Amino acid sequence: MKTAIPDIARLLRAADSVGFMKTYLPPDDLAKIDDQRLQATQEAGDRAGFSINPSLLKAKESLALAVEDLESQRPTYNDAGDEASYEILMPGFEGQEPYYLSMVFVKINGKWYSKQGMGDLLNHLSMSLYFTEHSN
Numbered sequence: 001m002k003t004a005i006p007d008i009a010r011l012l013r014a015a016d017s018v019g020f021m022k023t024y025l026p027p028d029d030l031a032k033i034d035d036q037r038l039q040a041t042q043e044a045g046d047r048a049g050f051s052i053n054p055s056l057l058k059a060k061e062s063l064a065l066a067v068e069d070l071e072s073q074r075p076t077y078n079d080a081g082d083e084a085s086y087e088i089l090m091p092g093f094e095g096q097e098p099y100y101l102s103m104v105f106v107k108i109n110g111k112w113y114s115k116q117g118m119g120d121l122l123n124h125l126s127m128s129l130y131f132t133e134h135s136n
Contacts, residue, residue: 001084001105004112005071009064018042026106026113062091070103082107083115 004024011020018038021030066088075084084105092098103117 001075001112002071004105005067008114008118009067012060012064012067015046015060016042020118024112024114024118026108026115066090075105084112086117088117 008020008024011023018041021033021038021041025033070086070088073086075086077084084107086103086105087100088103090099090101101117104115105112106115107113
């Protein structure tokens, strides 16, 4: 997990959806996604302006910092030691309080993968953009 957390933050900042999926989706899940879908996911992020939209840049940085904060936490492991759970403090939307999101990683053949929570993290990014653009 020591290398996965900063790498996930790096991929968030880079808006590298394909890199994230290829690196952190469990192999069985990744096998269900063809290259065309991977490319379409990246193109959708590019169209949304994940790399240039000031609101999204701010939201991405907030999420990357929240992910980096996981390094200061001690995860809860299952009995086998191959599943690590974290609670990540998410910044609140306009006028809302911050909230906690569970993130779970699973170790397969010596490598950590995202099992739960990354989709919620990306949904948070989308909602952050929505609230930022509709707050005026």
